[in-house]
Amino acid sequence: MASLMLGEGEKMLILHGVEDDMRNDGRTRRKYRPMELETNVVSHANGSARLRLANTDILVGIKTEIDCPFPETPNLGKIEFFVDCSANATPAFEGRGGEDLAMEISNSLACAYNSFPLDQLCITKGEQCWKLYADILILECGGNLYDAVSIAVKAALSSTEVPKVVGTVLDGGTVDLVLSDDPFDCQKLDVRRAPLLVTLCKIGDFCVVDPTAEEEMCSVASMVVSVLENGTVSSSFKCGAGSLHSETVKEALKIGKEVGQSLNQELEEILLEEQNLGPKRELFGFLK
Amino acid sequence: MPVDSRRLQGPETTFSYHLYVNKQPQTHSQWVKQVLKSNGKRSDGRKLDDIRKIFLKTSVMSQAKGSAYIEVGNTKVICSAFDPREIPNNNKFSLNGELFCEFKFANFSQKKRRGFIRDAEEKDLSVCLKRALEPAVCRHEFPNFQVDVYALVLEDDGSALAAAITCASLALADASIPMYDLVTALTLGVHGDHKFLDPTSEEERLCCHEPPGQNKNHGLIVLAYATELQQVTQLKQIGVMDSEFLIEASNSLSSHCSQTHKLSQQCLAQVVLKTTKEKKRLLELGETFKKMDVGSQKD
Amino acid sequence: MPPDTQIKETEDIICVPGLRICAADNKHVAGKGTYERQGYIYSTLAGILHLVQQKEEGFVVEVHSSNEQSVVPVPGNIVTAKVMTINLRMAICQIRCIGDTVLSQPYRGILRREDIRATEKDKVEVYNSVRPGDIILARVLPVNEVQSYQLSTAENELGVVIAHTSAGVPMVPISWDQMQCPKTYVKENRKVAKIVPEDIAVD
Numbered sequence: 001m002a003s004l005m006l007g008e009g010e011k012m013l014i015l016h017g018v019e020d021d022m023r024n025d026g027r028t029r030r031k032y033r034p035m036e037l038e039t040n041v042v043s044h045a046n047g048s049a050r051l052r053l054a055n056t057d058i059l060v061g062i063k064t065e066i067d068c069p070f071p072e073t074p075n076l077g078k079i080e081f082f083v084d085c086s087a088n089a090t091p092a093f094e095g096r097g098g099e100d101l102a103m104e105i106s107n108s109l110a111c112a113y114n115s116f117p118l119d120q121l122c123i124t125k126g127e128q129c130w131k132l133y134a135d136i137l138i139l140e141c142g143g144n145l146y147d148a149v150s151i152a153v154k155a156a157l158s159s160t161e162v163p164k165v166v167g168t169v170l171d172g173g174t175v176d177l178v179l180s181d182d183p184f185d186c187q188k189l190d191v192r193r194a195p196l197l198v199t200l201c202k203i204g205d206f207c208v209v210d211p212t213a214e215e216e217m218c219s220v221a222s223m224v225v226s227v228l229e230n231g232t233v234s235s236s237f238k239c240g241a242g243s244l245h246s247e248t249v250k251e252a253l254k255i256g257k258e259v260g261q262s263l264n265q266e267l268e269e270i271l272l273e274e275q276n277l278g279p280k281r282e283l284f285g286f287l288k
Numbered sequence: 289m290p291v292d293s294r295r296l297q298g299p300e301t302t303f304s305y306h307l308y309v310n311k312q313p314q315t316h317s318q319w320v321k322q323v324l325k326s327n328g329k330r331s332d333g334r335k336l337d338d339i340r341k342i343f344l345k346t347s348v349m350s351q352a353k354g355s356a357y358i359e360v361g362n363t364k365v366i367c368s369a370f371d372p373r374e375i376p377n378n379n380k381f382s383l384n385g386e387l388f389c390e391f392k393f394a395n396f397s398q399k400k401r402r403g404f405i406r407d408a409e410e411k412d413l414s415v416c417l418k419r420a421l422e423p424a425v426c427r428h429e430f431p432n433f434q435v436d437v438y439a440l441v442l443e444d445d446g447s448a449l450a451a452a453i454t455c456a457s458l459a460l461a462d463a464s465i466p467m468y469d470l471v472t473a474l475t476l477g478v479h480g481d482h483k484f485l486d487p488t489s490e491e492e493r494l495c496c497h498e499p500p501g502q503n504k505n506h507g508l509i510v511l512a513y514a515t516e517l518q519q520v521t522q523l524k525q526i527g528v529m530d531s532e533f534l535i536e537a538s539n540s541l542s543s544h545c546s547q548t549h550k551l552s553q554q555c556l557a558q559v560v561l562k563t564t565k566e567k568k569r570l571l572e573l574g575e576t577f578k579k580m581d582v583g584s585q586k587d
Numbered sequence: 588m589p590p591d592t593q594i595k596e597t598e599d600i601i602c603v604p605g606l607r608i609c610a611a612d613n614k615h616v617a618g619k620g621t622y623e624r625q626g627y628i629y630s631t632l633a634g635i636l637h638l639v640q641q642k643e644e645g646f647v648v649e650v651h652s653s654n655e656q657s658v659v660p661v662p663g664n665i666v667t668a669k670v671m672t673i674n675l676r677m678a679i680c681q682i683r684c685i686g687d688t689v690l691s692q693p694y695r696g697i698l699r700r701e702d703i704r705a706t707e708k709d710k711v712e713v714y715n716s717v718r719p720g721d722i723i724l725a726r727v728l729p730v731n732e733v734q735s736y737q738l739s740t741a742e743n744e745l746g747v748v749i750a751h752t753s754a755g756v757p758m759v760p761i762s763w764d765q766m767q768c769p770k771t772y773v774k775e776n777r778k779v780a781k782i783v784p785e786d787i788a789v790d
Contacts, residue, residue, distance in 0.1 A: 059453075070302045108411040114496075114507075114527045221423070223523070232504075233534055236525045237416070241384075243423035243519035246542055250535045257531040347654075353653070353691070371657050371691055374735075423602075426622065426631055432660045432730065461604050464652040466631035468622065495648030516605035516629065535780045556633045563653040564599060566634055 006217045012205045012220050020204045023167060030259060032210045037151070037267075039274060041285055047160025047189075050285075051152035054212070055142020057089075058149055060134060062154040064163075066177065067131035069122065077121020077129040081106040083149070090141065105136070108237065112150070112226035115234035120190055123165055127175045131160055143213035146224050146239075146242075150197035150266060157194055158271050161186035161219055167217035195226040195234045196267070197258040200252040202244060207252045209259050223252035227260025229268070255281070281286045289404070294522055304400045322375035323494050324482060332361070332488065339474065339486040342548065344455075344555040346462040354463025358455040361488065362445035367455040369463040385430035389418040389437045391452060397444045398489075412427035413449055420453045420512035426466040435465055446488040447582040453512045453522070454472065454552060461556055470556070471521055472548040474510035474541050478505050478529060485544065486490035496527065505529040511538055602630035602650045613645060620650030632656070658685050660694060660736050661731040665745075668696050668738065670721045676700050679758075680719050680738060682723070695735040698725060701738040702780055704746075713777035716740075722749040724780050746780035 017023045027033070033054040042048035043059035052058075067078055083106045085098025092098070121130040134153055137143065164185050167178040180186075198199060201211035201222040208215060211222070220242030226235045236253065244252070274281070324330055334340065340361035352368035375386055393402040400571035406414075417439060425435070437460065439452040453473035463468055477487035484491045488506070498506050505511040507527010508520035514521050523538055591643055602608065602620075608628045609615050617623040618639065620632040630636075634652040638784045641647060660682055668680035677700060681693040701708045703716045717723060717740075725738035740746045743763075750758050750766055752773065758766040760779045769775050 071307055103408075104415055105413055107408060107415070110408070111412070111526050114526055130289060228528065231531070232528050233525065233531050234528050235507075236521070236523060236534065238419060238522050238524075240429075241419070241422045242516065243521040244523075245518060246520055246539060249520050249523060249538060253531045253535050335591070373692065374694065377719045433659055461633045462654065464632055464634075464654050464656045466620070467604035468624075468631065470603065514605065516607070553603045553606070557601045558631050560635065560653045561599075567653075575665075 003283075006214060012107050014215055015204050018206050018208055018215075021089060023208070024214070027210075029206055030209045030255065032147075032263070033212075035151070037112070037155055037270060037274075038284055039073055039155050041283065045156075046162065047156045047158075049152045049159060051148055052190075053142070053144065053151075053210070055140055056144060056148045057136040057138075057140035058145075059139055060149075060152040060153040061137075062156050062160045063133045063135070064129055064160070064181035065133065066123070067217050069126060069129040071126075073118075075122050075124035076118040078131040079116065079118065079121075079134065080131070081109040081134045081136065081153070083138065084110075085138045087140075088140070089138055093138075098240065100167070101145075102138075103126075104239070105145060108135075108146065108197065108224060108226075108235070108236045109134075109150065109153065110237040111237070112197060113234075115193050115195055115228055115232075117190065117193055123177065124168060124175055127278075128177065132160070141213070143212050143216050144199055145200045146197040147210060150195065150226070151263070154191055154194045154196060154267065155271060157189055158191045160189050162189065192229055195225055195228050196260055196263050197226045198256045198263065199224050200256050202242075202248060202252070207248065209255065223249060223256065225253060225256030227264065228259055229261070229264045231257050231261045233257065298463050306399050307447075314405045316497075320479070320482075323491055330484070330488075331486050331490070332540070335484045336483060337544075339544065340488075340546070342551055344458065344551060346424060346555060352459075352463070353463070354459045354465070356455045356458035356462055358451050358458075360447060360451045360486065362443055363448055363451050364442040365439055365448065365450065365451045365455045366442060367437065367459040369438075369456070369459040369465060370436045371463070372430040372435050372465075375432065375434045382404075382425040383431050384453045385425075385432070386434035387418055387422050387425055387427065387437065389414050389419050389439070389456070391423065391439045391449070393444060393448070397441045397448075416449060416510075416522060416524055417452055417456060417580045420471060421456055421460065421515040422572055423519060423521045424457065424467050424469050424471045424514050425460065425515075426468060429466050435460070435463075444489060445475075446492045447486050447510075448488075449510050449524070450472070450475045450486075451510075454548060458552055458555065467514040467521075469511050469514040470549060470552045471514050472509060472552055473522070474544050474548065476509045476511075476537055476541055478507050478509065478527065478533075478537065480505065485541075494528065498528070504534055505531075509537055509541065511545065513542045513549070515546045522534040589669065600636040601634075602636050603633045604631055606630045608636065608648055608650075614674045616641075616645065616647050618647035619653065620656075621648055636713040655691065656688070658688055658690065660696075660727045661684055662727050664727045665750075666696070666725055666727055666738070668698075668725055669693075670698075670717045670719050670723060672719055673713050673717060675713060678713055680723065682738075693735040696725070696727075697735050697739060698723070698738045702728065702737065702741055703708045705741040717747055718750065718775075718777075720751060721747045721777070723747050739777055740780070744783065746778040748780050748782065750775070750777055753781050 001051045019027050036052040039049045042061045046064045047062040050059045085093040085102050087094040164180040166180050169176040192252035200207040201219045203219045221240040312429045343359040348357045357366050357367040437456050441448045449474035457471040477484035477491050477495035479495045480503045492572045509525045511524035593789050611622050611623045611628045614724040615629045621628050621777045628648050630650045632652045634650045637649045638646040664685050667680045668682045670678050670680050678698040680696045682696045703711045728737040729738050754766045756768050756770050758768050761767045765774050766777045
């Protein structure tokens with residue numbers, strides 16, 4: 001991650017702030033920073049979203065392609081995550097610099113999305129399925145990448161439109177698909193079982209939600225919990241070089257569940273609100 | 289996808305024949321019955337909360353500074369650890385040493401053949417292994433250096449990551465890398481109301497499927513625990529489950545980890561005992577030779 | 588080991604990483620191979636417990652690994668290094684031993700021109716102080732941003748210990764800055780280490 005210089009005094013200030021439940025930017029331990037979210041910002045993608053969480057800027061584009069399902073799972077589609085840490089965020093990401101971080105994020109998303117119903121991507125069993133490519137671009141990183149990326153991915157998936165298949169033609173043993181001629185004749189994906197990741201950063205004796213880059217520097221270990229709409233956990237793991245006490249793990253999971261559930265709810269409401277604005281809504285894009 | 293052309297590649301589209309033989313049980317209840325017998329015992333005769341027999345051995349490789357081998361039932365993992373070395377193309381000074389971990393499945397370790405190029409799963413598991421070991425290693429004792437740990441799964445019959453963590457921690461101790469504590473890890477497979485401690489690969493496969501009943505909990509939990517420090521060094525869970533259940537499961541896993549921790553300690557202690565005895569014997573031998581030497585000079 | 592300390596033999600108490608050895612108090616201090624946490628001393632290595640008796644009351648608790656202990660150079664260590672290449676600004680060396688432990692693999696060290704001797708630093712020439720193939724004794728300097736270790740020979744006891752002529756004959760030191768070939772009597776310039784006599788006797 002972007003290297004940041006932080007003195008001992010600054011670290012103490014953050015630590016005491018967390019202890020008093022009053023962080024540097026005035027938030028409590030369980031509050032998120034303000035977010036800006038917009039979907040359908042990229043015209044060439046089937047679905048896209050841009051999320052700005054304070055200084056963290058994420059752009060996600062979803063592309064769909066037709067692929068063969070795995071022989072073990074003939075009735076499931078595929079989804080793949082690619083994370084690209086742009087060197088715009090920090091020069092440390094230049095070349096292969098951001099590769100490790102990108103891999104960790106994409107793997108954690110792949111783990112978390114095991115709850116996602118892939119059968120909706122099946123076209124013909126054992127023959128053809130949709131494959132979703134979720135390409136995640138990290139434009140700026142101001143801490144809490146896991147949460148921001150997962151929110152952006154879920155928003156992008158909710159805006160994704162998969163072309164309708166109107167028929168199949170059997171041609172010498174291979175199945176050819178006939179797609180609808182109308183580019184607006186699409187179907188939306190069911191994203192109710194798409195998880196959101198919640199990072200619980202351990203600072204001092206407390207778990208903090210939505211850590212800034214500075215707060216991440218003060219912590220050696222955090223738990224990442226991926227939470228579904230109904231509050232169940234679809235994956236969780238520890239990240240960072242430190243270790244956690246069992247009690248901390250317990251607390252982190254508990255907070256993660258509550259925060260994740262309310263975050264899911266809020267995201268759903270906001271997405272619905274945006275959808276109600278209709279296709280003629282004003283696009284802000286990157287102009288703000 | 290880069291392909292290593294020097295090695296023999298199979299044709300691009302091949303399927304494992306296991307898809308055609310060994311037909312999956314038709315119904316879900318049949319499948320559960322196949323894995324869990326009606327008397328509450330598993331297919332290998334264990335109870336649900338029994339772990340498999342563990343075999344541990346250190347210093348199995350002469351060229352590595354330290355190495356260890358573990359067998360948990362049919363799961364076999366070999367680990368080696370090397371001396372601190374300079375970090376290649378590093379241009380900044382780091383106060384803490386680095387731990388470099390590589391987790392690899394042997395090509396023949398699973399039913400389906402694994403490729404030799406590390407795939408995403410292996411990279412993910414490498415990171416997991418690193419995160420599980422890092423808190424236990426005194427990294428400040430070798431600033432600006434990296435210690436390499438390689439884990440190779442020879443045969444995977446479930447709980448490979450957990451076995452690799454336990455094994456790698458022993459390999460590090462065997463390599464005399466200073467550590468705060470030994471790390472041991474265990475896997476718990478969850479499928480509805482059933483909890484399989486230390487699952488085999490067949491049980492793992494079952495746990496990755498959603499049960500039809502009321503209780504939809506399913507998945508795998510791997511917990512790495514440093515018993516002396518009382519710290520969870522890694523918790524990795526995949527699959528959908530309630531957070532309350534997860535908390536409870538991680539608690540019971542950590543207490544089970546403490547038991548395997550004793551095994552690791554015992555194994556190391558035996559090695560120390562053996563080497564010191566050997567050293568003493570050599571020393572005595574040297575003394576007697578010296579005496580003989582002195583004696584012959586007098587003559 | 589300073590002469591006023593002595594090792595107290597323990598009855599082969601075996602330690603493994605994370606094992607609690609004893610409480611840390613005035614009489615017990617955590618030494619090599621151990622760490623202190625919350626008032627107790629724990630082992631970090633698998634090995635045998637040693638209690639080192641200090642002059643005043645008390646012991647240093649140490650754990651000695653049964654295998655060869657991996658060591659990395661720490662600032663202040665005296666190391667034995669072999670000079671590999673030299674240029675106008677520095678000599679690039681390979682650190683082979685730290686104190687009296689032989690390393691299993693060499694580490695890179697750099698002896699800069701201004702660290703060769705303590706006085707008249709600006710007149711030092713690397714070529715007249717060390718040459719490739721020489722074995723030197725040097726002290727490890729505090730590490731800064733550079734990747735490899737920086738060495739210094741700016742002490743009387745530090746410098747070239749073993750040097751050979753181009754014909755391969757080991758040379759004999761004749762002064763602090765010269766060595767001579769016993770066969771041809773050719774003199775060559777070196778920054779010679781003044782070896783303490785006891786050490787020679789030991790060899």
